[in-house]
Amino acid sequence: MLRIHVVNPNTTRSMTEKAAKAAQKAVGSRAQIIASQPEMGPVSIEGFYDEAFSVPGMLAEIKKKEADGVAGHVIACFDDTGLEAARSIATGPVIGIGEAAYHAASLLAGSFSVITTLSRSIPALKTNLARYGLITRCAKVRAAEVPVLSLEEEGSPAVARISEEIARAKREDDCEAIVLGCAGMADLAAKLSTEHNIPVIEGVSCAASFVCALAELGLKTSKLGGYARPLPKPYLGSFAGFAPD
Amino acid sequence: MLRIHVVNPNTTRSMTEKAAKAAQKAVGSRAQIIASQPEMGPVSIEGFYDEAFSVPGMLAEIKKKEADGVAGHVIACFDDTGLEAARSIATGPVIGIGEAAYHAASLLAGSFSVITTLSRSIPALKTNLARYGLITRCAKVRAAEVPVLSLEEEGSPAVARISEEIARAKREDDCEAIVLGCAGMADLAAKLSTEHNIPVIEGVSCAASFVCALAELGLKTSKLGGYARPLPKPYLGSFAGFAPD
């Protein structure tokens, strides 16, 4: 059976588990989900600085699972942390959950709005959308102004805020679908879709399903150009162990 | 079990069968592929005029299969013939094979070149790429200058021409993957990928796999905006039977 690695780039284990569960549900019996999070780094990713410190530990997990022969990887943070570096060391497909959600939404609707956590994350998401080419499909990126970890708290008002923002997007953005912009929202999509009568897409299940699909088709990450394997060279200091070989 | 409808918009049955076979292989035991082609229309689609006469018959097939309760549809022509009209009458996902190949390539490589049949088809493909947002990921659209139906002939020189054009794309386009631009090329991808040592992506298997994936996740085509269901109204003359109800 295919094994697919879901890596949560932050160090909060409850988020890893939520993502693993959503991913396993998405792929069903076609693949076994193996989940991990970095040994070092931030407990949540809210902006560029947190992102920078989540990548090395995440790449270490990807390297380990590559050695174990997994079929592909899901990066379970909505800003697709370290996606390109991960691709350069992976053989199979690597898909970020933001990326997956944007592609899925583009296959189901003419345009979509994104609801993320904090407004400080909006520029990174817009940069990603432009890089993928799908910014022309995005009506608006909105922040519900809820901290990432509040989504892990029972009874948090975060869900109500997200629901309000979806209502506003439907009213103001001329959007035809909603993308939930945080791995921590993975369990909310179905309920919000019913409530607002609009496709609501969360990226973990999409990414797991797409990695599985591409792996089943025998498709692999390109090794030409930007995703070529890292050249062997010394890494100094405490990163010596991460040097490409 | 999920049933997925693969519609070949032209009326050449051998292409329908080739597409059905590739699709069934892609989804394996997860879904049953049901294939069809229009009762009326051109034997191949090579330009805008052929495309116009393939859509009504194709929509009729989609309508029938919707009534039968299929989970989604694949449009098995690389110019994604009638994709938007099809979405407006479908409940589940509808994916064109051109669209699917571009999305898959974008998940595996930074950029891709497309090899299609005739140069007269290039403008339609570029329009689609721009509409999907993925034209920024496309290095170049190339024509091998082989007629569509030559791909159905045993021992045709078409395959050699396509292979030559892939070699040129690798040399001149700075592309990191290749997309095969015709449903009739569905059986060539694996061999060409090995030959040229670059991911070669064909859309039938990708589209079938993505429709299956989205359907399994419970995701449906948006009914807001452009894909809203057609309004009931009279259709005159020989199209009276196609009127929305």
Next chain:
Amino acid sequence: MLRIHVVNPNTTRSMTEKAAKAAQKAVGSRAQIIASQPEMGPVSIEGFYDEAFSVPGMLAEIKKKEADGVAGHVIACFDDTGLEAARSIATGPVIGIGEAAYHAASLLAGSFSVITTLSRSIPALKTNLARYGLITRCAKVRAAEVPVLSLEEEGSPAVARISEEIARAKREDDCEAIVLGCAGMADLAAKLSTEHNIPVIEGVSCAASFVCALAELGLKTSKLGGYARPLPKPYLGSFAGFAPD
């Protein structure tokens, strides 16, 4: 004298007559307007599905008039139904009324807003604008939420709704001109322009005048690339008679 064909892609004769009248007024004594509508298809075009069923009948009319030696064609539906297929079988110029209105507005103003009928039509218009390159000149596409055929009814509230939407566009869009987004609005432009003190452009007269202008200059539709004549091939079933020869 030049003869110019105005084809209304829907099957409502009153719209054909309104368009023919506007076109004849636009070209005056320089050309004779010959009008037609398809023998089969929807009574109005409101979305992608209706559009698909209006094209075959419209192309049949264009083919007949080409055989009669007309100098060019106007496609009198604002979503420029079947424009590219029509060009592939025409010798002289073929212009859609949406296209004509966008070009005219771009020659008179730095930016324009479009007022169309129903919001379900907005995505198709935006796709066209992007394809023509003129989306950068378009401030906003707005829907007055009036059904197409309500424009044919005496005393309909549709005109008041359109006027309100123009007022809103002037206030909110920073636009310098207005484009009326439906063939059925052809008789409203002058009055609305005076009322709102802004250029209000409708496409039927622009398209007729531009086709006439290009024909007088001896300019013809390119036969290279996307508008190359259809290749001869069999068309099956009830479309056999439409096969290119």
Next chain:
Amino acid sequence: MLRIHVVNPNTTRSMTEKAAKAAQKAVGSRAQIIASQPEMGPVSIEGFYDEAFSVPGMLAEIKKKEADGVAGHVIACFDDTGLEAARSIATGPVIGIGEAAYHAASLLAGSFSVITTLSRSIPALKTNLARYGLITRCAKVRAAEVPVLSLEEEGSPAVARISEEIARAKREDDCEAIVLGCAGMADLAAKLSTEHNIPVIEGVSCAASFVCALAELGLKTSKLGGYARPLPKPYLGSFAGFAPD
């Protein structure tokens, strides 16, 4: 009868006459062409500096002809010299010959290449194309490397150079039409079109015909936003006489 003003922004009378002749031929008996050139300024426009010194004199001519009640203006230089300033003082339409040629080409072909005189003019043309939105329709801007005034010389090798460049554009650019990029090429279009079997478009006749068309339709330049009439204010020194009133 409508009177249309063709202003040649440079001070070479033979170019004015050639443009006037092409314009009169284009509008036939529908309008009387009135031609002028500035009293001061460069004998040809080859780059940004020449352009700057051609505008004041050209605007003076436009102002005079506005006072005479002309129906509209053609700016007969391919870089559309002073187009926006001209629009701000005109009531009727004002069209530049570059602009007109790009719009005409976009109505006849999916893409076009431009053949201009000197490569130093290419950046200005690209800026214009981007401003009009039509750069997405332009395959390439090429220079034949012939000085503007060489086009006025009998037996000049300039025509042969232009023809060579058209051949190269057909071969290398995937273009479907050619735009001639200098007013001085107005008399070459028909012959080059026959020679190369591709639509060849020159802007003087297109601009004259389009101004005539828009004027006949009663359409005027917008007076909102960028083309609002200049505010009254003192102009100092030798430009005092040009102050708006």
Next chain:
Amino acid sequence: MLRIHVVNPNTTRSMTEKAAKAAQKAVGSRAQIIASQPEMGPVSIEGFYDEAFSVPGMLAEIKKKEADGVAGHVIACFDDTGLEAARSIATGPVIGIGEAAYHAASLLAGSFSVITTLSRSIPALKTNLARYGLITRCAKVRAAEVPVLSLEEEGSPAVARISEEIARAKREDDCEAIVLGCAGMADLAAKLSTEHNIPVIEGVSCAASFVCALAELGLKTSKLGGYARPLPKPYLGSFAGFAPD
């Protein structure tokens, strides 16, 4: 010591002095600012017509100062009047204050909004932003609807209007910095930045500082392509003295 020429393209001496003062303060003791304004032309630049009449006199000043051997030029009008013509006759760097402010803002913030004087100036600014490539960094161009010369009046309500518009930009535009869109606002930046707690950037100091920086690095304006030196040719009439030699 480097000498840098600040040219105010309008003929209002108080604006020249304000700009010179801001520029000298910006470069400190590294360079001597030499200021000028044209001998002829409008007292303020509010739209395309004024702009056209400010360029010849401004180029004359640049030519004189080039002959004097200055190290570079600042064009002290926010619409970067005549920038490209100026570059074609300059050896050292030439920077417009609009351009400088957009570049500075792009180095300090992810996105910026512009507050200019009158809405009639907005289209010219957007055209410039698109030409520079930085329109993707610009959240919105806003007009405070204050005439340029009102900024020269003691106790004018213009400053309050600008401050209000900054508050609105912060609230509505998701912008991360503010650009002041008129040379006459050069003295307001620091105060407004403190008041609104957001970087507020004015272009005179940025342009002077950047010209000085590039000149110190020995960098010069390219003489290839669009900024090639004007070709020698006759200029007729009262512009004879401006002919390139």
Next chain:
Amino acid sequence: MLRIHVVNPNTTRSMTEKAAKAAQKAVGSRAQIIASQPEMGPVSIEGFYDEAFSVPGMLAEIKKKEADGVAGHVIACFDDTGLEAARSIATGPVIGIGEAAYHAASLLAGSFSVITTLSRSIPALKTNLARYGLITRCAKVRAAEVPVLSLEEEGSPAVARISEEIARAKREDDCEAIVLGCAGMADLAAKLSTEHNIPVIEGVSCAASFVCALAELGLKTSKLGGYARPLPKPYLGSFAGFAPD
């Protein structure tokens, strides 16, 4: 006196020294350059993986120098490694050398080509150019196919390869300036500019000079949106010491 921090994101001290020297020369006596490189990480940055492992150590250096009160930072790697994370913890300006070179080139020329080291780096540079908005100014990104560290070797053939590629860019790209795409090329610009008679821009001196300029003007990095200071939160494992406070 201002102190400006130049951080070389790789761990090769000779590159740090070369950059520091170029930066000090650029700012002269206006500022004191303080240089550093990370304690951990790759000896050169050639692709996304190396980049990921250079950021944490680089951010540590920036944090230390912020505490020391430097006026701003230069990131001395041409792919502007970690630029956005750096901005989120800096008070003064932070400029990457790629970014600085692109902005400088845009102020001196209409278009530029980039010559970088290896083709695997091209995608990252294009992504940056798109993010900055300046990709529309870039004619082509070329690779000389020389490893980064070969630039540190006496008598390396790398310089000849770069010179050849500049010649090709001049011939094929219609570019008006050249940008050298690696910090290790900082000492080559002047010689290559003379050799090829085209502005050749290297980013270290530009970045140092621009940081100095912005700091002298009192301008600071925005703290709104994407560059807001990191929120305090735990960082686990060996990155605990890097947690924001």
